[in-house]
Amino acid sequence: MKIPSEKDTIYSIAHEAVGAFQFDESVVAVFPDMIQRSVPGYQTILTGIGELTKLHAQPDSNLYDLGCSLGAASLTMRRALQVNGCRIIGVDNSEAMIKRANEYLHAYHSDIPVDLFCADINDLEILDASVVVINFTLQFIDPDQRLPLLHRIYQGLKPGGILILSEKIHFQDVALQQSIEHMHLQFKRANGYSELEISQKRSSLDNVLISDTENEHLQRLKQAGFASAGIWFQAYNFASFLAIKSL
Numbered sequence: 238m239k240i241p242s243e244k245d246t247i248y249s250i251a252h253e254a255v256g257a258f259q260f261d262e263s264v265v266a267v268f269p270d271m272i273q274r275s276v277p278g279y280q281t282i283l284t285g286i287g288e289l290t291k292l293h294a295q296p297d298s299n300l301y302d303l304g305c306s307l308g309a310a311s312l313t314m315r316r317a318l319q320v321n322g323c324r325i326i327g328v329d330n331s332e333a334m335i336k337r338a339n340e341y342l343h344a345y346h347s348d349i350p351v352d353l354f355c356a357d358i359n360d361l362e363i364l365d366a367s368v369v370v371i372n373f374t375l376q377f378i379d380p381d382q383r384l385p386l387l388h389r390i391y392q393g394l395k396p397g398g399i400l401i402l403s404e405k406i407h408f409q410d411v412a413l414q415q416s417i418e419h420m421h422l423q424f425k426r427a428n429g430y431s432e433l434e435i436s437q438k439r440s441s442l443d444n445v446l447i448s449d450t451e452n453e454h455l456q457r458l459k460q461a462g463f464a465s466a467g468i469w470f471q472a473y474n475f476a477s478f479l480a481i482k483s484l
């Protein structure tokens with residue numbers, strides 16, 4: 238099922254002052270178009286989430302989609318599941334997102350229960366999980382809360398359970414950062430975003446989306462308890478990590 242979307246024109250008109258980026262009603266209406274045109278490899282990451290779910294989901298366990306937005310990863314996991322007794326739990330603290338996600342998820346019948354909650358993932362208890370997805374959401378969490386959150390995820394995973402963490406990353410090396418960021422901007426231009434849209438969105442994400450480096454992510458995953466962790470997909474400055482809890 239493809240989630241319908243209006244075209245993203247949010248930053249197409251010049252504003253005197255651009256407000257901080259928020260996942261409000263206006264973003265909800267255009268979100269599938271926005272993420273598709275802004276994040277290189279987004280669709281491939283969703284496909285990978287389906288494959289990793291097929292491989293690692295355990296019978297009678299919970300699958301979490303943290304910062305689920307419109308539920309794209311929840312839908313993918315629901316389609317991919319091949320074991321019995323699973324429940325999918327999607328959580329997002331934007332009421333507008335959860336309201337719309339409920340409409341999409343319940344438009345088609347499925348025997349696999351999916352429950353969506355409007356809540357802060359920093360307050361969430363993770364229990365009996367075999368797959369936890371946090372797709373482009375840790376970057377919006379207060380940096381001081383990131384390790385405690387990963388630690389709770391690790392504690393809530395069953396042995397052999399996995400975490401799939403996708404993020405925008407940056408590079409310590411200035412030349413590398415400039416070059417790879419250029420590729421991302423070219424990707425946005427090729428997808429029809431104007432210079433005005435690109436620069437206004439960048440201002441709105443300032444101090445809202447706080448990215449880490451690959452190394453910072455890998456160190457944090459280790460600190461949280463994961464012995465096995467690495468990148469399974471990268472497109473420019475967007476990467477997805479797989480972390481596996483030992484058996």
Ligand SMILES: C[S@@+](CC[C@H](N)C(=O)[O-])C[C@H]1O[C@@H](n2cnc3c(N)ncnc32)[C@H](O)[C@@H]1O
Pocket residue numbers: 260272303304305306307308309310328329330331334356357358359371372373374377378
């Ligand atoms: C880039 S979107 C995630 C995209 C989505 N996972 C997907 O694959 O399509 C980030 C989401 O995280 C949510 N979010 C940000 N901070 C959060 C928090 N503390 N608790 C729950 N959700 C949060 C936002 O409301 C937004 O919907």
Ligand SMILES: O=C(O)C(=O)C[C@]1(C(=O)O)C=C[C@@H](O)C=C1
Pocket residue numbers: 271272275276373405438446
């Ligand atoms: O860096 C950008 O330009 C982005 O738009 C990235 C990003 C993200 O990584 O989540 C930021 C906000 C939107 O949710 C969609 C994409």
